[in-house]
Amino acid sequence: MTRVTLLDYRNSRRKRDAEADAKPLEDGYWRKKTLTEMSEREWEALCDNCGKCCVISLEDADTGELHLTDVSCKLFDSKKCQCGDYENRKQYVPDCVKLTPKNVAKLDWLPRTCAYRLVSEGKDLYWWHPLVSGDVNTVHTARASVRGKTRPEGRLKIPGLMKRIMKWPLPLESPPKKKRKK
Numbered sequence: 001m002t003r004v005t006l007l008d009y010r011n012s013r014r015k016r017d018a019e020a021d022a023k024p025l026e027d028g029y030w031r032k033k034t035l036t037e038m039s040e041r042e043w044e045a046l047c048d049n050c051g052k053c054c055v056i057s058l059e060d061a062d063t064g065e066l067h068l069t070d071v072s073c074k075l076f077d078s079k080k081c082q083c084g085d086y087e088n089r090k091q092y093v094p095d096c097v098k099l100t101p102k103n104v105a106k107l108d109w110l111p112r113t114c115a116y117r118l119v120s121e122g123k124d125l126y127w128w129h130p131l132v133s134g135d136v137n138t139v140h141t142a143r144a145s146v147r148g149k150t151r152p153e154g155r156l157k158i159p160g161l162m163k164r165i166m167k168w169p170l171p172l173e174s175p176p177k178k179k180r181k182k
Contacts, residue, residue: 021040021041025041025042025045025131029042030042030046030115030119030124030125030131031124034101034119035101035104035116035119035120036101036102038101043101045130045131046115046116046119046131047115047116048113048114048115048125048128048129048130048139048144048145049081049082049130049136049139049145050081050111050113050114050139050144050145050146051072051076051078051081051082051145051146051147051150052068052111052113052114052145052146052168053097053099053109053110053111053114054072054073054075054076054083054146054150055068055069055070055071055072055146055150056068056069056071056072056073056153056161057069057109058158058161058162058165066108066109067165068165068166068168069161069164069165069166070149070150070151070164070166071150071151071152071153071156071161071164072146072150072151072152072153073093073096073152073153074092074093074152074153074154075089075092075093076150076152078146078147078148078149078150078151078152079147079148080147081140081145081146081147081148099116101120104116104117104120105117105120105121113126113144113171115129115131126142126144126171127142127174127175128141128142128144128171128172128175133175138175141172141175141176142171142172142175143169143170143171143172144171144172146168151164
């Protein structure tokens, strides 16, 4: 299974470095580098695969407040928590936004827990991020992802989407305590 990330490296200006790609990632590199200083591999690894950027949000025209729905992009695979056709997504979803170091800070709809947003703001990653925990499933354990919690947009228009606005639970602040075996 190939790992799908938010960066489309085929159209990237970043250079691939086979030697660097073969080495393990430097521990805590996101604390030492800006988004623009990261290699292709470091940028890709920064995505926590929460899927929240694929959830449709509605903006209140009066207040500017964003309201999240439980509706995702039609290409989003809710079970896998990733795009179902990442390489060809622009053909089917022309307004899909490619994240870049230059646009991350301007995208106010990115979730506050998004690793790209956190690093852009000079903040550290949460305990559940795979680069911190060493486990790709902690993002789901911490309730930080939308895996299994969305439905595809289909033909919903604004009135239908307004009925789907919901309050997503906040991620766990610390790892859950392990149950003791009897």
